[in-house]
Amino acid sequence: MSMISAFYGSKSILITGATGFLGKVLMEKLFRTSPDLKVIYILVRPKAGQTPQQRVLQILNSKLFEKVKEVCPNVHKKIRAIYADLDQNDLAISKEDMQELLSYTNIIFHCAATVRFDDHLRHAMQLNVSATQQLLLMANQMTKLEAFVHISTAYANCNLKYIDEVIYSCPVEPKKIMDSMEWLDDSIIEDITPKLIGDRPNTYIYTKALAEMVVQKESGNLNMAIIRPSIVGATWQEPFPGWIDNINGPTGLIIAAGKGFLRALRATPMAVADLVPVDIVVNLTLAVGWYTAVQRPKSTLIYHCTSGNINPCNWGKMGHKHLMCIVPTSYLVGVTGPWMTKLMNRLLRTLSMLEYFINRSWDWSTYNTEMLMFELSPEDQKLFNFDVRHLNWMEYIENYVLGIKMYLLKEDMAKIPEAKQHFKKLRNIHYLFNTALFLIVWRLLIARSQIARNVWFFIVSFCYKFLSYFRASSTLNA
Ligand SMILES: CCCCCCCCCCCCCCCC(=O)SCCNC(=O)CCNC(=O)[C@H](O)C(C)(C)COP(=O)(O)OP(=O)(O)OC[C@H]1O[C@@H](n2cnc3c(N)ncnc32)[C@H](O)[C@@H]1OP(=O)(O)O
Ligand SMILES: NC(=O)C1=CN([C@@H]2O[C@H](COP(=O)(O)OP(=O)(O)OC[C@H]3O[C@@H](n4cnc5c(N)ncnc54)[C@H](OP(=O)(O)O)[C@@H]3O)[C@@H](O)[C@H]2O)C=CC1
Incomplete structure (x- = not known):
């Protein structure tokens, strides 16, 4: 019997960001491997005219959850959608719901965030930093809490070339910035943003780094862990290859290249394309939750979930797979015309945001991640595989592209020759x-x-x- 599956089998788990890309795959794997778990609480806001409950139903009815329904037919009864808005200072959770969460939660996976690179600093601070602080405050009052896993990003310290599994501090204390957000008006915040973020490329990365500082400061006696994935891509193997449902990271550009809008891209061909499949991130996350709760390491351990140092792929290789030219110096969008100007301008804006990441390489240490791999039983190493050494990039990217067509663009696969x-x-x-x-x-x-x-x-x-x-x-x- 898998130790990790058995561990989650009796737990009440709280997930934030469960309606997002990573959160959905995390929930799916939990239900598939531990169908006996007590309940998964998810903090959800209403969106696009749908109530939290309707959103949950939509997720459960999606292709991603087909296998789960076979092994856990009563899955809908095991998800408890709790109305919450992380944009609000108190997270807008009702008193009754709060009481339930404080009394029963065993494990927290904090995935919610704004991942927009150009978000206003006030909003990025609220969601990525203040909401994390609020959640830590709640966690400190939870009587049955065994572990808190915070999802950060491997790029939180991308101002450094070599990044260790430690928390680095930013020049200004998060508390000071949070306080100043209360009285500064938007335009002043915009003026000081470049000074504050310094040599980090955007508000997303900056606030994720601040969130780590908050975790370090406010985790008290909690069993705490931080996971830092690099660029999260479509599933490699589970529940099936190529699943993806948003256009973040490279996905939007793969679409633009596939549709013929994007013919070339200014990138450093040899720079490492540090992608990690989402199922790898989820497996590591679940293994970390188990290890943190059972072994109770003395301090917060940080786990890098990256591929470049173990099984590198580069942007040149990726571009080649898309019949796209990765050129070091020119910046050219092939098909142009007045009717496309608007679309092209948006694409160029997106490219300018992503450019930073495709022209540099980083070196992340992975001691903790490797240590954890050895702590797993042979069965868990298979069931919760997070070893990217055996990933065949060309095969993965091929499935990724097919997955985009099938699950994201919902295109008819019979039309591939066309x-x-x-x-x-x-x-x-x-x-x-x-x-x-x-x-x-x-x-x-x-x-x-x-x-x-x-x-x-x-x-x-x-x-x-x-x-x-x-x-x-x-x-x-x-
Ligand atoms: C071929 C191989 C080479 C690939 C080479 C890729 C390199 C890829 C490096 C990533 C490196 C991440 C490193 C940090 C990894 C994390 O830690 S976090 C997760 C990553 N987060 C993201 O990727 C979010 C990035 N996206 C954004 O911040 C915003 O969407 C942008 C780029 C600023 C655009 O903002 P905006 O102009 O307000 O536009 P928005 O409303 O979001 O979308 C407008 C249009 O642009 C399109 N669009 C949005 N995002 C994208 C995108 N990423 N791509 C293309 N189109 C997009 C939308 O489809 C939309 O079209 P319509 O719906 O209007 O038809
Ligand atoms: N994708 C990537 O490449 C990488 C992601 N990460 C990290 O992984 C985590 C998950 O990212 P990913 O799944 O890709 O992101 P998504 O944008 O897909 O998901 C974000 C989640 O946060 C929720 N959320 C946002 N705002 C609020 C709010 N005000 N109240 C309640 N919930 C809210 C979203 O809910 P809703 O559906 O209502 O919008 C959604 O469930 C993040 O912490 C991110 O920083 C790290 C490295 C790379």
């Missing part, structure tokens, strides 16, 4: 356009410059000589 044909057509138009452009420029140059004319005659006579030599030697051989 789509390939369309892609080929766009590529040919692109080549034709470039050739025509080259010929026009060249023609203009020849007309105006003696040097260009000399180069042209040299090339033509060289080609002629080469052809004559080739013809003569093939006649002799015959």
Whole structure:
């Protein structure tokens, strides 16, 4: 019997961000491997006209949960959607719900966050820092709490080249910034944001780093752990390969490349594309929850969930898989036209936000993650596999792209040959356009410059000589 499955089998678990990409896969795996668990409390806000309960039903009716329904037919009775809004100071949880959470929660997985790179600092502070603080406050009052797992990001300290599994501090204390958010108005906050975030690239990364400081300061006697994933991608294996349902990270660009809107991208081809499949992140998260509760390490352990140092893939390889050109210096979007200007402007804006991450490489230590792997029984090493050494990138990316088509774009897979044909057509138009452009420029140059004319005659006579030599030697051989 798996020790990890048995451990969660009797627990009441609280998940924030359960309606998000990572949260859904986490819930799915928990139910599939520990169908006997008591309850999963999820903090949900109403969205797009749906109540929290309706949102849960929609998630349970999705393809992702098909296997769960087989092993845990009463899954809908085991999810308790609790109305909450992490944008509110008290998280807007009712008194009764709060009482229930404080009395019964055994494990917390805190996944909720704003992952927008350009969020206003006030909002990013509220969601990523203040809500984390509030949750820690709640956790400190929970009588049955065994472990609190906080999801951070491997890029929280991307201002450093080598990143260890420790908490680094930011120059200004999170409390001071939280206090100042209460009285500064939006425009002043905007003015001081670049100074505050310093050498971190955006408010998301900055506030995730501050959240770690809050965890360090306010975790009290809790059994606490932090997980830092790099760029989280589609599932590798579980519950099936290629599952993805949002356009964050590389996914949006893969779509843009696949649809032919994006032909080239300014990236460092050899820079490491530090992707980790979401099922790997989830397996590590569950293993960490178990280890933290059972072994109770003396201090907060940080676990890097990265791939670059173990099984690296680079942006050049990824771009090649998408028939896209990763160029070090030019920044070119191939198919243009006035009717596409708006779309292109948005794409360029997105690219400018992601550029920072595709032109650099980082070195993350993974001592704690490796230590944990050895602590697992052979059965758990298989069932909760977070070893990326055996991941075949080309196969993974192929499934990722197919997954985008199937689960995100909901396209008809029977139309793949047609789509390939369309892609080929766009590529040919692109080549034709470039050739025509080259010929026009060249023609203009020849007309105006003696040097260009000399180069042209040299090339033509060289080609002629080469052809004559080739013809003569093939006649002799015959
Ligand atoms: C081919 C191989 C090479 C790939 C090479 C990729 C490198 C990829 C490195 C990632 C590195 C992460 C490293 C930190 C990893 C974490 O720790 S966290 C998770 C990552 N978080 C994210 O990825 C969030 C990034 N996204 C954002 O911050 C915002 O969407 C943006 C980029 C600032 C755009 O904001 P906005 O202009 O207000 O636009 P928004 O309303 O969000 O969307 C507008 C349009 O842009 C599109 N869009 C939004 N995001 C994207 C996107 N990522 N891509 C494309 N289109 C997008 C939407 O589809 C939308 O279209 P419509 O719905 O209007 O048709
Ligand atoms: N995706 C990635 O590449 C990486 C992600 N991470 C971290 O992993 C965690 C999960 O990310 P991911 O799943 O990708 O993100 P998503 O954007 O998919 O999910 C975010 C979750 O947070 C919830 N949330 C946001 N605002 C509120 C609010 N005001 N009240 C209640 N809930 C709210 C969302 O709920 P709702 O559905 O209502 O919007 C959603 O469930 C985050 O902490 C992120 O920093 C770390 C590294 C990489």
